[in-house]
Amino acid sequence: MRPNRKQFIVLAVAVLVGLAVTAAILLRRPPEVAVATVEPQTVELGLSVVGRARPMDLVQVASPNPGQVVRLMHDDGDRVAAGDPLAVILASVEQAQTEADLARERAARAEAADARLKYERTRTLSERGFAAPAALDAARTALQAAEANVAAAAAAVRASAERAREFTIRAPMSGVVLVRPIDNGQVVAAGETLFELGSAAGVEIRAEVEEAYADALRPGMTARASLSGTSTIFAARVTEVSPQVDAATGGRLVKLAPEAGPSLSPGRSIDVTIVVGQRSGAIVLPRSAVADATAAPKVYVVDADDIVRERAVVVARWPTVNALIERGLAAGDRVVLDPASARVGARVRPVAPKTED
Structure with a gap:
């Protein structure tokens, strides 16, 4: 028996009512919000800077007298011994x-x-x-x-x-010719740099650190280093922290000695993380979870009734990837990871953040 038109209408109305009821239930259901549960942990305090490799000794070789360069014996990259002739100057x-x-x-x-x-x-x-x-x-x-x-x-x-007489300019030490800014036949003044020599005895890493953070650094601190653009990590050690602050940049010069690793070409940029210390019982959150981080830092916390509440926090002033919370949170607090996804006072369904496979 085939259904008649009236039965079709009743069936369609029933389907529409079901869809409306389902939509109403879904609309009244609290939205999902990704949260992170606070778990105090021991974290490493590291200071990340970019340094450059430099020979342990760097010497500018100049002519004591004015004259014309009549002969050049070495070029960039040449290795020389102490006393080797570098150039001849005709006075x-x-x-x-x-x-x-x-x-x-x-x-x-x-x-x-x-x-x-x-x-x-x-x-x-x-x-x-x-x-x-x-x-x-x-x-x-x-x-x-x-x-x-x-x-x-x-x-x-x-x-x-x-x-x-023809002045023979000689190398004051063993090393490598890094720069030769002169050419044959060029007339030079007294004191003008003819060669820049770098010692072959070793290489150090030099970095400039903002004075606010350099105060925490001490010789002997360990560091992790890697050539910029690579993932290979090698160990280094802080050897010197300059007591002087550069008035132009507000930074202090920090020297590090690589303890192992690849050969470092002078001038090569190196990513360095200096291990300053550890902090136990620390609370760490992604910086994106902190709203108004520079003015009045706060986070959104989901309470026991799944209601979003605003909570003021104090963020440690330390240049880390994540935010180090000093005050305002305790173990077990559920923090909204994306403040823009929640509204204060709204009921939500807290869920664990999605992890990438």
């Missing part, structure tokens, strides 16, 4: 001074030769009685003065020649 200014001193020496020698002739002539006349003894004494004095001038001029020429 052109000193050469001009030497030529002037040579001219003065020739003039002094000519004057000395003339003084000797006059002395010999006066001595001959004196022996024959035609010149007074005073004239002979004056001629002898003039000759001695002229010979002294020759000796002085010759000494000046030797000094100028020593200054004007």
